[in-house]
Amino acid sequence: MDVFMLWHIRHARSLDGSPTLHRQDGELIWDEEDGDDLKILGVYSSEQRAEERIQGARLLPGFRDEPDCFMVNRHRLDEDQWADGFVSTHHGAD
Numbered sequence: 001m002d003v004f005m006l007w008h009i010r011h012a013r014s015l016d017g018s019p020t021l022h023r024q025d026g027e028l029i030w031d032e033e034d035g036d037d038l039k040i041l042g043v044y045s046s047e048q049r050a051e052e053r054i055q056g057a058r059l060l061p062g063f064r065d066e067p068d069c070f071m072v073n074r075h076r077l078d079e080d081q082w083a084d085g086f087v088s089t090h091h092g093a094d
Contacts, residue, residue, distance in 0.1 A: 001076070001077045002074050002075065002076055002077070003043050003044065003045065003074075003075055003077055004043070004044045004045070004046065004047050004049070004050040004072050004073070004074055004075075005040060005042075005043050005044075005072070005073045005075060006040065006041040006043075006044060006050045006053055006054065006070065006071075006072050007038055007039065007040055007041065007070065007071045007072075007073070008038070008039045008041055008057065008063055008066070008070050008071075009028060009030045009036055009037070009038055009039075009066070009069045009071065010036065010037040010039070010062065010065075010066060010069070011036050011066065011069065012034055012035030012036050012037075022066070022068065022069055023068075028071050041053060041057060041070075047072060047074070050072045051072070054070045054072075057070070058070075
């Protein structure tokens with residue numbers, strides 16, 4: 001069974017006032033280390049239900065400021081998404 005996760009990305013504003021880059025080559029981009037904030041709005045049984053939620057969310061404060069920064073990911077239920085471990089690095093580390 002597939003489920004559809006709906007996300008919204010609030011992009012951090014540049015301190016120097018330069019324009020915020022939301023998409024590159026048509027793909028939504030973000031960088032949490034730069035202060036971009038990802039929010040999960042819900043998990044839906046169909047892509048259509050996720051799209052319906054997007055239409056409603058675009059009317060709400062915050063979301064309406066970045067109406068094109070929604071992302072829907074399809075995931076298979078009970079299927080691992082991250083099967084390996086990970087390594088943490090620290091800024092300034094050699």
